[in-house]
Amino acid sequence: MTDPILTLDDARLTLDGNAGPVDILRGISLEVAKGETLGLIGPSGSGKSSLLMLMGGLERATGGVIRALGQDLTAMDEDALARFRREHMGVVFQSFHLIPTMTALENVATPLELAGVPDAFDRAEDELAAVGLASRAGHYPAQMSGGEQQRVALARAVAPRPDILLADEPTGNLDGPNGQAIMDLLFGLRDRHGATLVLVTHAPDLAARCDRVIRLRDGELDRAEAAA
Numbered sequence: 032m033t034d035p036i037l038t039l040d041d042a043r044l045t046l047d048g049n050a051g052p053v054d055i056l057r058g059i060s061l062e063v064a065k066g067e068t069l070g071l072i073g074p075s076g077s078g079k080s081s082l083l084m085l086m087g088g089l090e091r092a093t094g095g096v097i098r099a100l101g102q103d104l105t106a107m108d109e110d111a112l113a114r115f116r117r118e119h120m121g122v123v124f125q126s127f128h129l130i131p132t133m134t135a136l137e138n139v140a141t142p143l144e145l146a147g148v149p150d151a152f153d154r155a156e157d158e159l160a161a162v163g164l165a166s167r168a169g170h171y172p173a174q175m176s177g178g179e180q181q182r183v184a185l186a187r188a189v190a191p192r193p194d195i196l197l198a199d200e201p202t203g204n205l206d207g208p209n210g211q212a213i214m215d216l217l218f219g220l221r222d223r224h225g226a227t228l229v230l231v232t233h234a235p236d237l238a239a240r241c242d243r244v245i246r247l248r249d250g251e252l253d254r255a256e257a258a259a
Contacts, residue, residue, distance in 0.1 A: 043094030070241035121188030
């Protein structure tokens with residue numbers, strides 16, 4: 032593989048549990064090419080979400096090295112990681128992490144304002160329209176369904192045009208038509224802006240659209256397979 036944008040070399044994650052240390056990830060080594068779409072699949076508890084968090088520097092590896100865009104994430108402090116994510120990454124969490132006191136429009140505009148984008152609210156309006164929520168721009172998270180909140184979270188993640196988009200079950204709370212629209216938006220981001228996508232999913236149709244699928248089992252890579 033040439034031109035990797037993400038590289039994991041023997042990445043490990045061990046957390047303290049009630050009965051002692053628990054090995055969440057056991058030596059993951061892989062490369063993700065620029066512009067690639069990678070699907071992470073596997074049973075619940077296999078380490079998919081934890082691997083995504085390591086890639087984004089949101090969880091600290093307890094072993095190995097993780098590099099993104101040539102930068103060693105494992106060597107950065109929290110402030111440096113936050114700056115790196117702001118400039119290069121978008122993250123969509125299963126639990127959304129929307130700011131409850133902000134409207135949908137304000138939630139999407141916030142990372143753009145932090146990045147100094149002059150037309151932050153105009154672009155935020157465009158992104159909300161792209162996920163079918165133009166009419167909900169003035170609503171607060173508590174006034175929206177789980178599926179609507181998920182779409183706001185996705186709009187917020189893609190609005191800054193990140194080099195790398197990490198998404199944890201991006202279609203998990205959406206019905207068929209909305210799920211299809213979100214898949215089109217995700218892959219459109221890659222096609223229009225060259226973004227690299229790493230997606231945790233249980234949805235076979237979403238995995239099938241990825242360039243490559245990696246299966247995790249018990250914190251280890253089970254096998255890599257090309258999506259149909």
